[in-house]
Amino acid sequence: MKxxxxxxxxxxxxxxxxxxxxxxxxxxxxxxxxxxxFLFYIYLAMANMWNLLAGYSGxxxxxxxxxxxxxxxxxxxxxxSGLSFYLGIICGAVMAAIFAVLISIxxxxxxxxxxxxxxLVIPEALRIVFFLWRPVGGKLQGGGAGYMIKGVGGVSMSxxxxxxxxxxxxxxxxxxxxxxxxxxxxxxxxxxxxxxxxCCGIAVFKLKLYSFIISAFVTGLxxxxxxxxxxxxEPATAFNIKWTMIVILATVIGGMGIEEGxxxxxxxxxxxHFLLAKYAGVSLLIQGAILVIIMLIAPQGIxxxxxxxxxxxxxxRHATGNGLIKADIGN
Amino acid sequence: xxxxxxxxxxxxxxxxLYALIALGLSLVFGVMKLINLAHGDLVLLSTYTAYVxxxxxxxxxxxxxxxxxxxxxxxxxxxxxxxxxxxxxxxMEAPLIITFGLSLVLQNLFQIIWSPxxxxxxxxxxxSSFGLFGxxxxxxxxxxxxxxxxxxxxxHLFLQHTYLGKAINAASQDRRAAQLMGIDTNHVYALAFAxxxxxxxxxxxxxxLTFPFTPQSGVSFLIIAFGVIIIGGLGSMLGTFIGGIILGxxxxxxxxxxxxxxxxxxxxxIVLFVLAIRPKGIFGR
Numbered sequence: 154m155k156x157x158x159x160x161x162x163x164x165x166x167x168x169x170x171x172x173x174x175x176x177x178x179x180x181x182x183x184x185x186x187x188x189x190x191f192l193f194y195i196y197l198a199m200a201n202m203w204n205l206l207a208g209y210s211g212x213x214x215x216x217x218x219x220x221x222x223x224x225x226x227x228x229x230x231x232x233x234s235g236l237s238f239y240l241g242i243i244c245g246a247v248m249a250a251i252f253a254v255l256i257s258i259x260x261x262x263x264x265x266x267x268x269x270x271x272x273l274v275i276p277e278a279l280r281i282v283f284f285l286w287r288p289v290g291g292k293l294q295g296g297g298a299g300y301m302i303k304g305v306g307g308v309s310m311s312x313x314x315x316x317x318x319x320x321x322x323x324x325x326x327x328x329x330x331x332x333x334x335x336x337x338x339x340x341x342x343x344x345x346x347x348x349x350x351x352c353c354g355i356a357v358f359k360l361k362l363y364s365f366i367i368s369a370f371v372t373g374l375x376x377x378x379x380x381x382x383x384x385x386x387e388p389a390t391a392f393n394i395k396w397t398m399i400v401i402l403a404t405v406i407g408g409m410g411i412e413e414g415x416x417x418x419x420x421x422x423x424x425x426h427f428l429l430a431k432y433a434g435v436s437l438l439i440q441g442a443i444l445v446i447i448m449l450i451a452p453q454g455i456x457x458x459x460x461x462x463x464x465x466x467x468x469x470r471h472a473t474g475n476g477l478i479k480a481d482i483g484n
Numbered sequence: 485x486x487x488x489x490x491x492x493x494x495x496x497x498x499x500x501l502y503a504l505i506a507l508g509l510s511l512v513f514g515v516m517k518l519i520n521l522a523h524g525d526l527v528l529l530s531t532y533t534a535y536v537x538x539x540x541x542x543x544x545x546x547x548x549x550x551x552x553x554x555x556x557x558x559x560x561x562x563x564x565x566x567x568x569x570x571x572x573x574x575x576m577e578a579p580l581i582i583t584f585g586l587s588l589v590l591q592n593l594f595q596i597i598w599s600p601x602x603x604x605x606x607x608x609x610x611x612s613s614f615g616l617f618g619x620x621x622x623x624x625x626x627x628x629x630x631x632x633x634x635x636x637x638x639x640h641l642f643l644q645h646t647y648l649g650k651a652i653n654a655a656s657q658d659r660r661a662a663q664l665m666g667i668d669t670n671h672v673y674a675l676a677f678a679x680x681x682x683x684x685x686x687x688x689x690x691x692x693l694t695f696p697f698t699p700q701s702g703v704s705f706l707i708i709a710f711g712v713i714i715i716g717g718l719g720s721m722l723g724t725f726i727g728g729i730i731l732g733x734x735x736x737x738x739x740x741x742x743x744x745x746x747x748x749x750x751x752x753x754i755v756l757f758v759l760a761i762r763p764k765g766i767f768g769r
Contacts, residue, residue, distance in 0.1 A: 213577050215584075259760030266519040269580055270710045271759050273521075277707060278752035285745055394703065398588055405581060434596050441588035448582050449567065452574040 175318060178311035187310050191382065193423045194317035198324035198375040199396070200403035200415035200422075202368040205328060207401075208410030209337065210364045211344035213265070215397050216256070216272035219279050220249035220369045221376030222391035226283060228377045229386055232303040241302075242316075242377040249373025253366050261358060261365075264347070276392040283388035299387030302380055316378050324371055328412060331367070340364055344410075398437065402444050408454030417455050488740070489619035495736035496729055497625035500632030501694060503728030504687040505705055506712035507636065508680035514718055515656040515676045516564070518572060521583040524706030525590035526681055530556060530688025531697055532594060534605055545605040545689055552685040560681035565674035587702060594699035605692035628690050632728070635686055639679075640721055652676045704748060711755035730754070 178187055199217065206212040224245030231241035260271040331337045339360045342350040351357050380386050399422060407418025425443075429436035451458045509523045520526075530552040537548035563586075571578040613622045643649035654662040655669045655676075663669050691697065691705070708731060716727025731751055738750025 207577065213580060259756050263759060265576060266513075266580060267759070269521075270519060270707075271756070273703070274707050274711075274752050274755050277703060278749055278756070281746065281749045281752070285749075394588070397584075401581060401584065409577075434592065438589050438592035438596070441585040441592065444585035445567075445582050445589070448574070448578055448585070449570060452578055 171322075175315075178314045184310060187314055189423055189427055191310075191314050191317045192426065193419055194314075194321035195375050195379050196399055196403055196422060197321045197415060197419040198317075199372050200400045200407075200419050201324040201328050202372045202375075203400035204404045204409060204411075204415045205331065205364055206368050208404065208414070209332070209344060210340045210361055211264075211347070212361060212365065213269040214272050214365075214368070215269055215394075216260075216275040217368075217372050217400055218276040218392045218394065218396040219252065219256075220372040221379070221396055222276065222279060222283070222386075222388070223252050224249045224373035224376040225380040225386045225391050226300075228380050229300045229302055232305065233300075235304075238302070238305050238308075238381055242374065242381065245377035245380075246370045246373035249376070250366050250370040253369030254362070257362050257365055261361060276394070276397075280388045280392035283392070299385055302384050302386065305381050305384055308381060313378070313382050316381070317375075320371075320375055320378060324375075325416070327367065327371065331364070332412060336360060336363060395437065398440060398444075402440055404454075405444060406447055406454055408456035408458075408460075411454065411456045411460070414454050414456045421455075488737075489617050490621065491736040491740040492733065493616055493619050493621050494625055495733035497621065497629040497732070498694070498736060499725075499729030499732030500629035501625075501687065501690055501728070502708055502712050502731050503716075503725045504628070504632040504635055504683065505691070506709040506716070506724055506728060507639065508682075508684040508687070509706075509709040510713050510716075510718065510724055511639075511680040511683070512677055513713065515652055516568070516572070516673055518568065518579045519583070519710075520680075521580060521706065522587040522590060522702075523583075523684065523709055524704070525587045525594075525702035526556060526559070527684045527688040527691065527705050527709075528594065528697065528699070528702045529559075529590060530685040531605070531692035531701075532598060534689045534692050535598070535603055538605055538607075545607055545693060549685060549689055552688065553682050556681040556685040557678045560678035561674045564677035565670065568677070569670060569673065587706075591699055591702055598699065600699055602696045602698050603692075604696040605689070607693060622694075624690075624693050628694055631686065631690055632725075635683055636721055636725065639683065642679075648672070648675060652679075707752065707755065711751060711758075714755060715758050 174190075177190060199221075203214065203217060206214045224242075227245040227248040228238065228241035231244050232238050256272075256275055260268055260275075263271045331340075339350065339355045342353070342355060343357050343360060347357055380391075403418035403422045404415050405418065406421050407416060408414030422440075425440060426436070429439060447454065453460075505524075505527060508527075509520060512518060512520050512523075530548075533552040533555065534545040534548035537543050537551065538545045567582060568579050571582045613620050614626065615621075643653055651662070651667045651672045652675070654665065655667060655672045659669055662672075695701075711731050712724060712727035714727070715730050716723030716725070731754065734750050734754050735747045739747035742750065
C-alpha cells in the first residue's frame with residue numbers, strides 16, 4: 154500500500170510537470186525562454202538518439218549531422234514543390250532513415266574507432282555535395298549555397314514549441330520501449346561483447362541496423378523541425394560538426410549508456426548556450442574543454458556519478474518504493 | 485594525353501605529403517591502438533605557427549619548425565602521459581571523445597585568433613614551378629615529396645635501429661611482455677606520441693605551403709590521414725606511402741575531371757569505397 158501511494162505521488166508529480174511544460178507557451182513567457190525550451194527538446198531528441206547508438210549499441214556515430222542536414226534539404230525540396238511542410242518534416246525523416254540504410258553498407262563492416270572515422274567522412278562528403286548540387290535550382294540566399302524554406306512563415310513559435318515537445322517526449326518513450334524490449338537487450342549484449350552475443354544467436358548486424366535506422370529517423374525529424382524554425386538552410390551549418398558536439402556533450406555530461414543521461418546533459422548544454430550566448434566564438438571552445446574534463450573526472454557523467462552515491466539511492470528508494478533494486482539492475 | 489601529365493605528376497608528388505600527414509596518425513594508432521581525432525588540428529597548429537613566424541617575424545615559414553617541432557613534441561608527450569593514458573583506462577571510447585573535444589578546442593582557438601578567413605604560407609620557392617614530361621608542376625610539390633621521403637626514412641631507421649625505436653616496436657606488439665623486459669611502457673607511449681606529432685609538425689608547414697587553409701581544415705586533414713591508413717593498411721610504411729599516392733592521384737585527377745570544387749569529394753568517396761570493400765586496407769595484413 155505504501156508502495157502504491159509513493160508511486161502514485163511520483164506519477165502525479167511527473168504528470169503535472171508534463172502538463173506545465175505543455176501549456177508553457179500559453180503563459181506569456183518571453184520569446185527567448187520559449188526558444189531555449191524549444192532547443193532543449195530538439196537537442197534532447199538528438200542526444201537520446203545518439204545515446205541509443207553510442208551508449209547502447211556500441212556505435213560511436215559521428216554522422217548525425219548527415220541525418221540532420223539531409224532532412225533539412227528534403228524539407229526544402231518538398232516545400233519548394235509547393236507541398237505542405239508537414240509532409241516535408243516526415244519526408245525528411247524518411248530520407249534520413251533511407252540514407253542510414255545506404256551508408257550502413259560501408260560503415261557497418263567497421264567497428265570501434267574505424268566506425269567512428271568512417272562515419273566522420275559522411276557529413277564532410279555531403280557538405281561538398283550540397284555546395285555543388287542545387288536541389289531546387291532557383292536563387293540562393295545568404296553568403297553560401299543557402300535556401301529559404303518556403304511556406305513556413307505562418308508557423309508560430311508556440312506551434313514549433315509543441316512540435317518539439319511532442320518529438321522530445323516521443324524520443325524518451327522510444328528509448329524506454331527499446332530498452333525494455335528484446336531489441337534493447339540484444340543491443341546491450343552486442344555492446345558488451347559482440348562475439349558472445351552472436352554466439353547466443355543474436356543477429357548482430359540486424360539489431361545494429363535497426364537502432365541505426367531508428368536513430369536516423371528521429372534525428373532527421375528533429376533536424377527538420379529545427380529547420381522549420383530556422384527557415385533557412387545552407388550546407389556549411391547543416392552538415393556541421395557542431396551538431397555532433399552538441400549530442401556528444403549532452404550525452405557525456407549526463408551519462409552515456411544511462412537512460413536519464415541525455416535529459417540531464419541537455420539541460421546543462423542548453424543552459425551553457427544561454428550563458429555563452431554573448432560569446433559565440435568561445436562557446437564551442439569552452440564546450441570542448443568541458444567535454445574533455447568531464448570525460449576525465451566523471452566518465453559516467455552526472456547520472457553515473459549520482460547513481461554511485463548513497464543519497465541518490467535513498468531518494469530513489471523513497472520515491473519509487475523498490476527503486477534500489479531497479480537501479481541496481483539498471484547498472 | 486599531355487593534359488593528364490600535370491595532374492598525374494602533381495598527384496603522385498602530393499601523395500608524399502599525404503603519407504607524411506598520415507605517418508603520425510598511423511604511428512599512434514599502431515602503437516597505442518587509439519585514433520587521435522585531433523590529429524588534423526594539431527597538424528594545423530604547426531601550419532598556423534608557421535603563419536605567425538612568417539607574418540610577425542618576417543622569416544621563412546620553414547624556420548618555424550624550430551618552434552613548432554618542440555611545441556608539438558611537448559604537447560604530444562603531455563597529452564599521452566597525463567590525459568590519454570588515463571582515458572584509455574576508462575573505456576574504449578573515452579580517448580576518442582577526449583580527442584574529439586580537443587579537436588573542437590583547437591579549431592575554435594584558431595578561429596578566434598586568426599579568424600575564419602582562408603590563409604596561405606608564402607615563400608619564393610612555393611610559387612615557382614618546373615617542367616617535367618611536358619607538365620608544369622609547382623616546385624613546392626617536389627619539396628613535399630622529398631621531405632616526406634626523408635622523414636619516412638628517418639622514422640624507419642629510428643624504429644629499426646635505436647633502443648627507443650625498438651622499445652616502441654616492442655610495446656606496440658605486446659605491452660605486457662615489453663613491461664616484463666624492463667620497458668617503461670607509459671614513458672615509451674608518451675615518447676611515441678611526441679614523435680608522431682613531430683612528423684605532424686613537419687607535415688603542417690608543407691601543407692601550408694601547398695594549400696590555402698582555414699581553421700576548419702583540420703577535419704579534412706584528419707580524413708585524408710585516415711584514408712591513407714585505410715588504403716595502405718596499418719603497420720606498413722610502404723603501405724602508407726602507396727596509400728598517400730593513391731589519395732593524391734585521386735584528388736588531382738578528380739580535380740582534373742570534375743573541377744576543383746569536387747576534388748575532395750573524390751577523395752572521400754574512395755575512402756568510403758575502400759572501407760566498404762576491404763576495411764582492413766588494401767595492403768593491410
